[in-house]
Amino acid sequence: MSARQKVCVLPGDGIGIEVTEAVLPLFDTLNLPIDLSFGDIGWSCWQKEGNCIPDNTWKLISASNATLLGAITSKPLREAEAELSPALRGTGRVYVSPVIQLRQKLGLYANVRPVTDVLGDDRYRFSVIRENTEGLYAGLDFASIPPGFEAVLAERERNGAAWTREGPDDATMSVRLQTRAGLTRLFRFAFEHAREQGFDRVTLADKPNVLRYSGAFARDILESVAADYPDIHSNIDNVDAVALWMVRRPERFGVIVAENMFGDILSDLGAGVMGGLGLAPSANIGAQGAYFEPVHGSAPAYAGQNRANPSAMFLTVALLLDHLGHGQAARAIRNAVSEVARSDQRTYDLGGSASTREVAAAILQHSLDWAERLDGATAHRAPPAVKQGAHA
Structure with a gap:
């Protein structure tokens, strides 16, 4: 060069x-x-x-x-x-x-x-790719319930929601924001990274059984992007299960991709798997x-x-x-x-x-x-x- x-x-x-x-x-x-x-x-x-x-x-x-x-x-x-x-x-x-x-x-x-297995015998090598700009860290974190959300919460309360509050200042709210453009570029980056690094699998770590609508939204986009990478297998696992298997069998993963907060937690767990943040x-x-x-x-x-x-x-x-x-x-x-x-x-x-x-x-x-x-x-x-x- x-x-x-x-x-x-x-x-x-x-x-x-x-x-x-x-x-x-x-x-x-x-x-x-x-x-x-x-x-x-x-x-x-x-x-x-x-x-x-x-x-x-x-x-x-x-x-x-x-x-x-x-x-x-x-x-x-x-x-x-x-x-x-x-x-x-x-x-x-x-x-x-x-x-x-x-x-x-x-x-x-x-x-x-x-x-990577810096301290061991090269048993595992994988990457966690965290979305940096959206998700639960998008900045939609409110000290009280914004007026626009009050009607939504009030309807849930009328239908028997488990929480108890007396007014908009008796609760806080954080919103997980995911856009089609943001997820598309993230998933495409994950597949490209997998191809460059010789990995044969991309795993989306999410919670689709609880976050049903945003999870389904992400799933549709993942499947659309994955169609352009037939040589790389893709799947969706619950984030808690991913955390468990990162500790017990880290060699099973290639690329783990996740929204901002889930990715934040999993990436630090990955540091622990390696032996600490110093690595x-x-x-x-x-x-x-x-x-x-x-x-x-x-x-x-x-x-x-x-x-x-x-x-x-x-x-x-x-x-x-x-x-x-x-x-x-x-x-x-x-x-x-x-x-x-x-x-x-x-x-x-x-x-x-x-x-x-x-x-x-x-x-x-x-x-x-x-x-x-x-x-x-x-x-x-x-x-x-x-x-x-x-x-x-």
Whole structure:
């Protein structure tokens, strides 16, 4: 690849800064044709400016091929207001998570969470794909019953609804919004991802036996999209059953796709199946770009202690490199992370005592070793097959 690419790096808050700094030497170590630019994001921006993504950061993002994001701090509304600089308090500033802003403004509708057997014997490999912009997290969350819904609830109450309330302010309401356009692009992304990754199954995790109408709506769209991918089997499972089988038999899955809240829960469960959030990367991809982030939080209690696991950030960079067309380097990084995670050089979350910088140095060296091994004829070799059990 001759043209150099641009990556915007936003280190974030807390341990996000530490793991980002530990991983960045990778770009030079592997001699990647990528130029890095750095921007500000997160809680300190909110405190100083009442804006957690400054205008200059948006400009850097728009001028880049992709964005690498460190963990960011997010707090409830009351705490957010209290931590503003005194001059900004009471001026109507509203805190909106940087993650939500990025996903909505850039149209990043697909959150991709690979789940791989980093600590074991490569028994399983699958992806959870979460819808990012609709579902129960669409923003239709109300402090009281909106007037337009009052007649609907009143009718249900006349027909014997189990809930008890005295008026519109005696209840709250959240609405699960799913659109035909949103589900169609999500399901098509899931099938394309399955084909690219060599998976033979797409499973929609939903609750159609309870959410009957929205579930039927999603089913019709899934079946319509699936008709264009006859080589890939598709099915719908109850989300609770999917959670059970992710723990007991993760090898049965290829791609799990779900609306926003179900996908949020299942993707973190996938991190637990892997061994913890310290191993879990993610990609957010859509029509106008992509950003990549490890899914652990900013963990302010551990900031500055040189204890955080950098593995998730290394695996996140591997996803970024795959997206930019550097598949061989991405494979070298994944192999390196797995080797180090299975060694005695582990951070505290994996039962070891190694520091962030020690583990990062080991992964950097193994990445270079693997890159040299993969150079040449084996550079484009297919990834090793994953054992898959019956799809019962």
